[in-house]
Amino acid sequence: MGDIIQLLALSVLLAGLAYFVASVVNNLRVATASSITSEAEVNFFKARVGEIMDSRAVSKAKEELSWQGFRKFKVEKKEEEGGDICSFYLRPHDDRALPPFQPGQYLTFRLNIPGQLKHMIRCYSLSCGPDITQYRVSIKKIPPPRDQPDIAPGLVSNHFHNTINQGDILDIKAPSGQFFLDTSKPHPVVLIGGGIGLTPVLSMLEDIIVKEWRTEVWFFYGVRNKSDHIMSEYLRGLVSGIDNIHLVVCYSNPSEGDVEGENYDAAARVGVDLFKKLLPSNNYHYYFCGPPPMMNSLFEDLRAWDIPEAHLHYEAFGPATVKKKQEADVQTTEETGKSSKNSTERTVKFNKSNVTAKWTADSGSLLDLAEKHNVDIEFGCRAGNCGACVTAIIKGDVEYLSEPGEMPEAGSCLACVSTPKGDLEFDA
Ligand SMILES: Cc1cc2nc3c(=O)[nH]c(=O)nc-3n(C[C@H](O)[C@H](O)[C@H](O)COP(=O)(O)OP(=O)(O)OC[C@H]3O[C@@H](n4cnc5c(N)ncnc54)[C@H](O)[C@@H]3O)c2cc1C
Ligand code: FES
Known part of the structure; x- marks a missing residue:
């Protein structure tokens, strides 16, 4: 009997001990977890507060420092980059601070060029990171079209290269544009610049570096070969020692003497085939700017690689290219419910010029139609960005081929x- 009582007492003691140990361990675990959670929460909270303060400060600075219309800027420095590209460093003539801009945005220039009856408007992307004292744009000199060598070369780009120099004064609108990277929220990105399309994505890269993103960043720069390759050392220097940023320079047509691993990293066009080889997954946001064929194939191939359209961000430097042109050409007829080539004809009356023209889907935009009939409408970007071609509608309505900036x-x-x-x- 005594043995049984001793055994029972021992069991109770052991159970009590086990309960005590379990509760201590649990308490410890909860305490640790809650301290981890609260630490994470504090960090998250701090980051959010920082973000909100940052974004508020940025919006406030933008509001206070931005300007309406054109402002005078002085060319502080003009720098040859090679590949027929020149960079212009621009300081406000009034020496006041500049508003913050979103990397990827552009400046709109108004120029009076000798021999031209009206002023010319052109847009150039900012190619620099955040700076409140000066801007930089990098401009490619545009030759005549290959199949029409007798036509005059690009008017404004050649004017910049041949005539604009250090000390000159330029009229510039505040930064604008919808193609930009929100650098306040780090996320994995692939930045792609083809040829002179390098400029907006370079601005994004510089901003990412300043903001010290720790997420994966891939930067693809595609050119034909070394003769088009600009800012080579500058780019290598920018990313050197930063583990999460990968720079890949692609030559589509290396020339003799171009050395892989030295001048470039891949003898390939920038595209999904290359991404499949190099990227650990397809889970990125893609920002791209380049020549029309590159833009079109990238858009289509990235969609085919299951990248949601919401992850594709792009800008064309000329007439809109990746802008769902099929939507304009194809119209669903109410009667049949089938898609068919839009053969609808519309009458467009250009009141000021006293010209009446027929528009069909093949006519392109109203600007194209106007030009075909010698009706004068001012233009800059031909891509819905700069606002130069804004025209009053007297009667009727329009639809957009692509969303204007x-x-x-x-x-x-x-x-x-x-x-x-x-x-x-139309009032034209
Ligand atoms: C948002 C945005 C950002 C941009 N960013 C940059 C940038 O960072 N860097 C950059 O270099 N560019 C950039 N551009 C492009 C830039 O705005 C200009 O379009 C470019 O410099 C060409 O302008 P241009 O006046 O030199 O050429 P244009 O005079 O407009 O001529 C363009 C081409 O048409 C040809 N042409 C002229 N007349 C005719 C004719 N009658 N028939 C057929 N062809 C003709 C010319 O020979 C030339 O090849 C950007 C454009 C946009 C919309
Ligand atoms: S030409 Fe720039 S918006 Fe139309």
């Missing part, structure tokens, strides 16, 4: 990216 006020439209919805009277 900024919608014009009601009753007018951007002629370079709009088409008539029905018969139209």
